[in-house]
Amino acid sequence: MKECALLAVGDELLDGRVTDTNSDFISSRLQSLGWRIVLRAAVGDELRTLADTVSFALRVSDLLVVTGGLGPTRDDLTREAVASALGRELERDPEVEQRLRSFFDAMGREMSPSNARQADRVRGAEWLQARLGTAPGQWIEEGGRVIVLLPGVPREMRDMLDNDVIPRLKERYPGGEASTAVLLVAARPESEVGERVSEVLAGLEGLKVSYRALTGQVEVRLSAAEAGLVEEGRKRVRGALGDWVVAEGEESLEGNLGRELRERGMTLAVAESCTGGMVGERITRVPGSSDYFRGGVVAYSYKAKEELLGVDAGLLLERGAVNEEVAAAFRSGVREKLGADLGLSVTGVAGPGQGVEREPVGTVALAVADGNGVSTFKYRLPGNREMVRMFAANIALALAYFRVRGVSTQNLR
Amino acid sequence: MKECALLAVGDELLDGRVTDTNSDFISSRLQSLGWRIVLRAAVGDELRTLADTVSFALRVSDLLVVTGGLGPTRDDLTREAVASALGRELERDPEVEQRLRSFFDAMGREMSPSNARQADRVRGAEWLQARLGTAPGQWIEEGGRVIVLLPGVPREMRDMLDNDVIPRLKERYPGGEASTAVLLVAARPESEVGERVSEVLAGLEGLKVSYRALTGQVEVRLSAAEAGLVEEGRKRVRGALGDWVVAEGEESLEGNLGRELRERGMTLAVAESCTGGMVGERITRVPGSSDYFRGGVVAYSYKAKEELLGVDAGLLLERGAVNEEVAAAFRSGVREKLGADLGLSVTGVAGPGQGVEREPVGTVALAVADGNGVSTFKYRLPGNREMVRMFAANIALALAYFRVRGVSTQNLR
Numbered sequence: 001m002k003e004c005a006l007l008a009v010g011d012e013l014l015d016g017r018v019t020d021t022n023s024d025f026i027s028s029r030l031q032s033l034g035w036r037i038v039l040r041a042a043v044g045d046e047l048r049t050l051a052d053t054v055s056f057a058l059r060v061s062d063l064l065v066v067t068g069g070l071g072p073t074r075d076d077l078t079r080e081a082v083a084s085a086l087g088r089e090l091e092r093d094p095e096v097e098q099r100l101r102s103f104f105d106a107m108g109r110e111m112s113p114s115n116a117r118q119a120d121r122v123r124g125a126e127w128l129q130a131r132l133g134t135a136p137g138q139w140i141e142e143g144g145r146v147i148v149l150l151p152g153v154p155r156e157m158r159d160m161l162d163n164d165v166i167p168r169l170k171e172r173y174p175g176g177e178a179s180t181a182v183l184l185v186a187a188r189p190e191s192e193v194g195e196r197v198s199e200v201l202a203g204l205e206g207l208k209v210s211y212r213a214l215t216g217q218v219e220v221r222l223s224a225a226e227a228g229l230v231e232e233g234r235k236r237v238r239g240a241l242g243d244w245v246v247a248e249g250e251e252s253l254e255g256n257l258g259r260e261l262r263e264r265g266m267t268l269a270v271a272e273s274c275t276g277g278m279v280g281e282r283i284t285r286v287p288g289s290s291d292y293f294r295g296g297v298v299a300y301s302y303k304a305k306e307e308l309l310g311v312d313a314g315l316l317l318e319r320g321a322v323n324e325e326v327a328a329a330f331r332s333g334v335r336e337k338l339g340a341d342l343g344l345s346v347t348g349v350a351g352p353g354q355g356v357e358r359e360p361v362g363t364v365a366l367a368v369a370d371g372n373g374v375s376t377f378k379y380r381l382p383g384n385r386e387m388v389r390m391f392a393a394n395i396a397l398a399l400a401y402f403r404v405r406g407v408s409t410q411n412l413r
Numbered sequence: 414m415k416e417c418a419l420l421a422v423g424d425e426l427l428d429g430r431v432t433d434t435n436s437d438f439i440s441s442r443l444q445s446l447g448w449r450i451v452l453r454a455a456v457g458d459e460l461r462t463l464a465d466t467v468s469f470a471l472r473v474s475d476l477l478v479v480t481g482g483l484g485p486t487r488d489d490l491t492r493e494a495v496a497s498a499l500g501r502e503l504e505r506d507p508e509v510e511q512r513l514r515s516f517f518d519a520m521g522r523e524m525s526p527s528n529a530r531q532a533d534r535v536r537g538a539e540w541l542q543a544r545l546g547t548a549p550g551q552w553i554e555e556g557g558r559v560i561v562l563l564p565g566v567p568r569e570m571r572d573m574l575d576n577d578v579i580p581r582l583k584e585r586y587p588g589g590e591a592s593t594a595v596l597l598v599a600a601r602p603e604s605e606v607g608e609r610v611s612e613v614l615a616g617l618e619g620l621k622v623s624y625r626a627l628t629g630q631v632e633v634r635l636s637a638a639e640a641g642l643v644e645e646g647r648k649r650v651r652g653a654l655g656d657w658v659v660a661e662g663e664e665s666l667e668g669n670l671g672r673e674l675r676e677r678g679m680t681l682a683v684a685e686s687c688t689g690g691m692v693g694e695r696i697t698r699v700p701g702s703s704d705y706f707r708g709g710v711v712a713y714s715y716k717a718k719e720e721l722l723g724v725d726a727g728l729l730l731e732r733g734a735v736n737e738e739v740a741a742a743f744r745s746g747v748r749e750k751l752g753a754d755l756g757l758s759v760t761g762v763a764g765p766g767q768g769v770e771r772e773p774v775g776t777v778a779l780a781v782a783d784g785n786g787v788s789t790f791k792y793r794l795p796g797n798r799e800m801v802r803m804f805a806a807n808i809a810l811a812l813a814y815f816r817v818r819g820v821s822t823q824n825l826r
Binding site (some may be wrong): 010011012013014015018019024027031037038039040041042043044045046049052053056059060071072074075103106107108109111112114115132133153159266267269270272274275276277278279280281282283284285287288290293294295296297299300301303305307308312316337338339350351352353358384385386389 | 426427428437440441444450451454455456459462465466469472473593602603605607611622623624625626632634680683684688689690691692693695697698700702703706707708709710711712713714718721750751763764765766769793795796798800802
């Protein structure tokens with residue numbers, strides 16, 4: 001089996017400021033190509049240790065992927081360290097330097113001299129294009145091994161890995177791909193998902209299953225050497241949990257909600273309180289969401305609830321802001337104001353304090369409505385402020401998705 | 414400065430199933446004792462790679478802390494690997510073996526032969542007592558360096574680290590607790606921050622500086638063995654970049670904005686388009702933000718811009734939605750509707766498509782206003798949809814923070 005080492009570079013990874021999510025991402029991508037990860041390491045912005053670790057990692061692996069340390073500042077030392085570990089020179093590429101300069105010109109800014117270091121390439125390396133940032137990556141061959149240098153900014157790294165590195169790896173090391181399927185299940189507890197999945201997959205030898213709890217969602221991952229086996233498992237999981245599966249593979253819940261709305265020519269409006277804009281932010285992550293998303297209201301104060309949504313002040317004073325009635329009033333308010341087909345609302349107490357509300361921390365009320373009527377829901381959610389908010393946003397999006405597809409949410413109340 | 418390496422052992426750490434929280438914990442404990450972490454690594458249950466990594470880690474550090482691989486099963490290989498890396502024998506300790514046997518007797522279970530392996534000690538090692546499990550740890554001295562073996566179960570590891578290892582380390586390496594300072598700079602490019610910081614810190618020998626780019630913000634981190642040196646560096650950086658420093662240490666920009674608003678008894682309202690709720694979400698991350706945050710409007714469609722904010726339809730048709738005039742109209746709309754002291758607005762083209770707008774992708778217009786007037790800004794931001802949105806949200810919060818504190822934003826236009 002092909003063996004791979006991952007090396008992440010940056011002081012921030014060593015002192016606990018930043019979790020190395022890059023290596024998790026790369027690891028999952030490479031494993032599905034049949035690579036075995038034998039070493040994961042993180043080192044700081046220090047030339048000698050970095051060069052030593054590169055040399056060491058090359059001794060135990062066929063492929064070394066280095067992330068980070070490609071930026072313009074003095075502590076970005078990956079280029080120098082890899083060159084030193086391989087005993088090669090660094091060469092400045094005038095074409096790349098010119099491209100960097102044009103980038104800064106287009107932004108109306110002057111390029112500082114240190115930025116030119118991003119045009120330094122280990123002798124013999126091929127460039128990997130930087131579409132989302134200024135730091136290009138490098139692909140280096142050394143004694144039958146491959147070293148790939150990628151930027152540390154996660155989205156730049158992901159773009160380069162998926163669009164440049166993986167196609168090259170497939171060509172350089174053909175065969176051996178493992179098959180995987182990922183299903184995202186919403187509004188069901190992890191234990192229930194686990195039990196139902198185990199039940200339906202009984203007898204499928206060689207199929208590996210793992211779970212990841214994601215605050216109101218559970219990710220189910222199936223993998224096997226044989227694609228047919230994964231496909232059979234995927235069908236069975238969909239059969240058992242069908243309506244609650246809100247996304248598969250690279251899809252997202254918000255993306256699928258958008259697709260369903262667009263197909264039906266429907267529009268959406270949102271009213272939020274405790275989530276403070278999180279639901280709108282999720283919906284508008286999707287490119288083209290302006291086709292169906294009319295907009296929303298973040299009604300944090302009672303005044304905002306009255307002014308923007310026309311919620312009756314008496315109702316707020318009498319019942320507090322966190323209950324199904326207010327959620328429904330919210331939803332009607334925003335739906336009418338914005339002339340949307342579907343109205344969605346979330347109100348709740350995220351904590352840590354209970355504030356003026358009478359409901360305990362973690363209480364969340366939701367309402368969703370279309371032309372056919374309104375459904376309201378009330379949950380008591382676990383965890384801290386951040387978890388309650390994420391949970392509430394995930395549940396809200398799932399409820400909208402269920403409603404649009406006509407999935408019964410009777411037993412979610 | 415004393416240098417330390419952390420090594421976590423177990424296949425589950427390499428394939429992304431389990432996140433290595435042990436190393437984060439150990440890292441934070443050791444840093445507060447003045448240790449600098451120079452390497453973090455994870456390897457699987459494979460003898461050769463494990464032994465090689467132990468040897469390598471000892472070459473770059475004075476202290477190596479290994480977690481995991483001390484259990485009773487065949488794939489627990491840390492003892493063997495460390496013995497092999499040091500060229501020493503493993504010795505079974507009859508006293509510990511007897512203690513293990515008594516432990517199983519007390520559980521009413523028979524001890525399997527493999528469990529006796531937990532009584533194997535690297536020759537010359539001292540035992541670290543297992544109070545919460547069966548696997549004892551080991552403290553090994555080798556050529557002036559220390560190797561500590563701890564169990565992988567987080568609870569057992571933490572107990573052993575806090576109660577046995579840290580007291581020993583304090584005795585073995587007295588003094589030297591380190592100092593750090595972290596400053597978050599907004600609305601300035603990383604290269605400019607790097608150059609100005611290098612300039613003002615010239616001559617401060619022994620002060621280590623690192624940078625991290627955070628999409629519209631740059632984190633500057635200073636550290637040194639001597640607290641006075643860090644404090645001097647911190648003062649100089651504040652002196653050079655003072656107004657643009659939006660947070661220090663554990664603070665956040667949104668938290669500091671909230672504190673300034675609360676101190677002045679001011680309230681805030683937000684109107685967003687391209688950020689879709691992201692600015693509101695950031696503001697409401699802060700517990701107690703309901704004291705000053707009135708709410709906001711996500712005006713994604715032209716209809717929402719008219720209905721919720723009273724923006725003139727003629728202006729939208731004539732000029733498009735992404736310009737300073739519309740941003741100012743947004744800001745006035747939301748400020749009046751919600752009766753807030755400070756109004757903040759963001760409108761822009763996040764891409765990937767330009768849609769109906771006449772401005773290119775990445776164009777963002779912002780406006781911020783209080784009783785004294787309004788300031789408008791227009792940026793051309795780099796990157797993809799996600800980056801433009803994050804950048805816009807960071808800039809918006811920074812502009813509000815500058816405005817509240819009366820910082821001139823003249824040269825940001």
